[in-house]
Amino acid sequence: MQSQNSTNIGLDNSAAPRLWVTRHADYLYKYALTRINDQELARDLVQETFLAGLERLQKFEGKSTERTWLTAILKNKIIDVYRKKASAFVNVPGMTSAEQETDDFFEPDAHNWKPNHRPAEFGIEQTDLLESKEFELILQKCLRKLPSLWLSVFTMKHLDDEPTDTICSDLRISPSNFWVIIHRAKLSLRECLQKNWI
Amino acid sequence: MDELTKIAYNCKKATYLIEKQDIGEITLREKLELKIHLAGCRVCRVFQQQSAAINRMIRNMLHRPVDENIKLDDKFKNQLQHLIDEQLDK
Numbered sequence: 575m576q577s578q579n580s581t582n583i584g585l586d587n588s589a590a591p592r593l594w595v596t597r598h599a600d601y602l603y604k605y606a607l608t609r610i611n612d613q614e615l616a617r618d619l620v621q622e623t624f625l626a627g628l629e630r631l632q633k634f635e636g637k638s639t640e641r642t643w644l645t646a647i648l649k650n651k652i653i654d655v656y657r658k659k660a661s662a663f664v665n666v667p668g669m670t671s672a673e674q675e676t677d678d679f680f681e682p683d684a685h686n687w688k689p690n691h692r693p694a695e696f697g698i699e700q701t702d703l704l705e706s707k708e709f710e711l712i713l714q715k716c717l718r719k720l721p722s723l724w725l726s727v728f729t730m731k732h733l734d735d736e737p738t739d740t741i742c743s744d745l746r747i748s749p750s751n752f753w754v755i756i757h758r759a760k761l762s763l764r765e766c767l768q769k770n771w772i
Numbered sequence: 773m774d775e776l777t778k779i780a781y782n783c784k785k786a787t788y789l790i791e792k793q794d795i796g797e798i799t800l801r802e803k804l805e806l807k808i809h810l811a812g813c814r815v816c817r818v819f820q821q822q823s824a825a826i827n828r829m830i831r832n833m834l835h836r837p838v839d840e841n842i843k844l845d846d847k848f849k850n851q852l853q854h855l856i857d858e859q860l861d862k
Binding site for chain 1: 781782783784785787788791792795796815816818819821822823825826827828829830831833834835842843844848849852853855856857859860
């Protein structure tokens, strides 16, 4: 039954909401879960997506497939979640100062690396280590350690390849905050990999 | 210190520019500054290689087909189905 369903997807262009759960629930759940690392929240978002879809059923014109249409609704809901995290982050007092954000890594005056934070080669420079299951687990662990907003920004950039302007306006952050977040996230991630892999 | 001497020692700015260049754009002046810095700073050259490798790995990881085993449980699916039927039959 599962395989029969998947061959039907996208072939008809009318909405069939009674079949949504069978046809799209797993797909939408996976989509949400890769972008928001929280099973409970991902389930809620799938449910909200279906409900929002039902409300807007008349607006579905069959121009895109049902799945694309539902995914677009879900994507907006995910961005809402990201945005809430972003506003919590931007509103933290003192955070907006880009200078302070990277001071744990660099000397305050000269701005060169603090000795114990200095990058050293640890094997990822020339060879692709993603083949190594062990390394991938460390990478995932280090990603999970990032504050959720940094992870949101990273995911939007690297998974969906969103232009920087779009990410900034979706998350309502300034471009300079965006670059501070990216810079800081990379410094932390790199250091975490070096510490755990060697 | 003139501006170019400053950038030669400024690893904080250099790593910022490396990130910005990798997924966005930097100005010609910034490119020149970065080049000068990297010519004299081995540590930041290592950072640059690692940073690019990390971006590549994250992209590959995120774009890989998602684990087929990730599925919603049947109980929740049944709830969803009821919810949809209820709304449609209102």
